[in-house]
Amino acid sequence: xxxxxxxxxxxxxxxxxxxxxxxxxxxxxxxxxxxxxxxxxxxxxxxxxxxxxxxxxxxxxxxxxxxxxxxxxxxxxxxxxxxxxxxxxxxxxxxxxxxxxxxxxxxxxxxxxxxxxxxxxxxxxxxxxxxxxxxxxxxxxxxxxxxxxxxxxxxxxxxxxxxxxxxxxxxxxxxxxxxxxxxxxxxxxxxxxxxxxxxxxxxxxxxxxxxxxxxxxxxxxxxxxxxxxxxxxxxxxxxxxxxxxxxxxx
Amino acid sequence: xxxxxxxxxxxxxxxxxxxxxxxxxxxxxxxxxxxxxxxxxxxxxxxxxxxxxxxxxxxxxxxxxxxxxxxxxxxxxxxxxxxxxxxxxxxxxxxxxxxxxxxxxxxxxxxxxxxxxxxxxxxxxxxxxxxxxxxxxxxxxxxxxxxxxxxxxxxxxxxxxxxxxxxxxxxxxxxxxxxxxxxxxxxxxxxxxxxxxxxxxxxxxxxxxxxxxxxxxxxxxxxxxxxxxxxxxxxxxxxxxxxxxxxxxxxxxxxxxxxxxxxxxxxxxxxxxxxxxxxxxxxxxxxxxxxxxxxxxxxxxxxxxxxxxxxxxxxxxxxxxxxxxxxxxxxxxxxxxxxxxxxxxxxxxxxxxxxxxxxxxxxxxxxxxxxxxxxxxxxxxxxxxxxxxx
Ligand SMILES: Cc1cc2nc3c(=O)[nH]c(=O)nc-3n(C[C@H](O)[C@H](O)[C@H](O)COP(=O)(O)OP(=O)(O)OC[C@H]3O[C@@H](n4cnc5c(N)ncnc54)[C@H](O)[C@@H]3O)c2cc1C
Numbered sequence: 001x002x003x004x005x006x007x008x009x010x011x012x013x014x015x016x017x018x019x020x021x022x023x024x025x026x027x028x029x030x031x032x033x034x035x036x037x038x039x040x041x042x043x044x045x046x047x048x049x050x051x052x053x054x055x056x057x058x059x060x061x062x063x064x065x066x067x068x069x070x071x072x073x074x075x076x077x078x079x080x081x082x083x084x085x086x087x088x089x090x091x092x093x094x095x096x097x098x099x100x101x102x103x104x105x106x107x108x109x110x111x112x113x114x115x116x117x118x119x120x121x122x123x124x125x126x127x128x129x130x131x132x133x134x135x136x137x138x139x140x141x142x143x144x145x146x147x148x149x150x151x152x153x154x155x156x157x158x159x160x161x162x163x164x165x166x167x168x169x170x171x172x173x174x175x176x177x178x179x180x181x182x183x184x185x186x187x188x189x190x191x192x193x194x195x196x197x198x199x200x201x202x203x204x205x206x207x208x209x210x211x212x213x214x215x216x217x218x219x220x221x222x223x224x225x226x227x228x229x230x231x232x233x234x235x236x237x238x239x240x241x242x243x244x245x246x247x248x249x250x
Numbered sequence: 251x252x253x254x255x256x257x258x259x260x261x262x263x264x265x266x267x268x269x270x271x272x273x274x275x276x277x278x279x280x281x282x283x284x285x286x287x288x289x290x291x292x293x294x295x296x297x298x299x300x301x302x303x304x305x306x307x308x309x310x311x312x313x314x315x316x317x318x319x320x321x322x323x324x325x326x327x328x329x330x331x332x333x334x335x336x337x338x339x340x341x342x343x344x345x346x347x348x349x350x351x352x353x354x355x356x357x358x359x360x361x362x363x364x365x366x367x368x369x370x371x372x373x374x375x376x377x378x379x380x381x382x383x384x385x386x387x388x389x390x391x392x393x394x395x396x397x398x399x400x401x402x403x404x405x406x407x408x409x410x411x412x413x414x415x416x417x418x419x420x421x422x423x424x425x426x427x428x429x430x431x432x433x434x435x436x437x438x439x440x441x442x443x444x445x446x447x448x449x450x451x452x453x454x455x456x457x458x459x460x461x462x463x464x465x466x467x468x469x470x471x472x473x474x475x476x477x478x479x480x481x482x483x484x485x486x487x488x489x490x491x492x493x494x495x496x497x498x499x500x501x502x503x504x505x506x507x508x509x510x511x512x513x514x515x516x517x518x519x520x521x522x523x524x525x526x527x528x529x530x531x532x533x534x535x536x537x538x539x540x541x542x543x544x545x546x547x548x549x550x551x552x553x554x555x556x557x558x559x560x561x562x563x564x565x566x567x568x569x570x571x572x573x574x575x576x577x578x579x580x581x582x583x584x585x586x587x588x589x590x591x592x593x594x595x596x597x598x599x600x601x602x603x604x605x606x607x608x609x610x611x612x613x614x615x616x617x618x619x620x621x622x623x624x625x626x627x628x629x630x631x632x633x634x635x636x637x638x639x640x
Contacts, residue, residue, distance in 0.1 A: 189310030
């Protein structure tokens, strides 16, 4: 089984982001970059499927700046077989342009399965997985928490409001991973050393002009300082009064 | 990824390779996810987190610098050091476990053992199926191990060992002990003693205030007969034992940075949020002086280790060079822990914060693997050519 995992490098969720002077994108200075957490579930699932099958190939596909090779290396250290980095300037790219570039490479690879994270935690677009499926004309199951593959067929459980939906579709298909799908492994020290010798193919690509432009970004308003109402039982009436009259939340 | 950001005032990451950073981050994540949530309880209960033994094996911690043909990771020295740093950021006891397993047991089997011994022990030890301990110290011989009284007498069936070892990390957990004893002509020699050998027993030393999440034991040998093939053929003389210690001390020098970072980062965060006299205590000059001292000392310690690691990769990490880093960094970490404890005020003495645990642990780290004083004398000897202790 040949599996392609689409991986995006994103700012660490622990970093406090700042806007750059244009106010249209994030200031990348001092931001540490990591593998998109939802993509980690996708990688883990691909590795598990390959291990269960006892054969196959897991290919990591990333579109981004040359530094994104580090994220691919992380996936290779977890156990993926090889990586492809589509180098492009993504400053003004929209989800359509990115999905086009990714899907044309996927087409050449002709895998049995494509796994993505359900969304990237930086722009929260959640578009790339479904768009790739659309461009390839393949079925797509999103927000998947359980995956079973039988010859030519996928059975996937997905989270819906208040419950679980079970879907079936044919292979090849695109699956987007949700937290809970699995527990991603740590890159082992042996895996990290082995990853050094694995191939990352770098290819320059030009993205099509965006149909969507970001006109501005803003940070959420800072929170004002808290206020101690008092302590113990005696403070309760005053707290209730403030919540009712000042904050108007009860 | 890592919720711990580390301390890197001098952009030392730019001196690391991509895989060194990956190794550090992977161990860092492991410590955040698996060790930190359980360590305080184990520390209080004075138990070792046994559940982490296989998890650390999966990560590839044990004997990480040894070759892949024995099931090890084949890491470089700096990457290994960073892994020890992260483990000790969690707890010195866990780093001690890994140091003993890797540097004090797997390393001597690799360096002084026969090929047969390597094949027998190393892959299983890398997998954490076999746990090791290292018995050098005796009740009456600590800083002066050359005076040891444990004896191994050659007989027609093997070696008959009599004596006792004390303060032995992992003692009760160990399936295999590297034991140092005197043979004919008072020559010191290393042996492999397996758990279950008649005449060999271990007794846990309790009531420790330090390294509580680490097992420390007394090893007792009463007419303990081991087969001839359990001699480590190349482990001849005290020099061989000290060769192992040099490996472990190297890891300790890095580990101490981890403890110091954990304490400093806790104190820094605390000083920014704790309000007294209507402002964060970190806004007072006296507190800033503490923080400035701490981050400077940590940065110096990092540079010391990084260069020591590069020297080690070129096989130039001589004994006194390793002593300098162990001595400086452990004393530094202990000082940082004490100052951080102070910054946390009353909160600093509770297990809500990791600081006092690190502080107590570091008291042992200062003593074991050559006390601070002994390293002073080693450096003194290196620069003057005159030994003050031998
Ligand atoms: C938690 C823990 C775990 C340990 N694990 C192990 C282990 O796994 N294996 C093992 O073999 N050992 C282990 N040790 C033992 C450790 O290595 C010894 O405690 C250490 O070598 C010091 O020996 P000592 O305690 O007998 O102190 P001593 O040697 O009695 O020293 C007491 C004091 O005198 C000072 N001193 C001694 N000689 C001199 C001198 N010439 N000049 C100046 N000062 C001097 C020392 O610096 C120290 O301050 C462990 C110890 C602890 C606490």
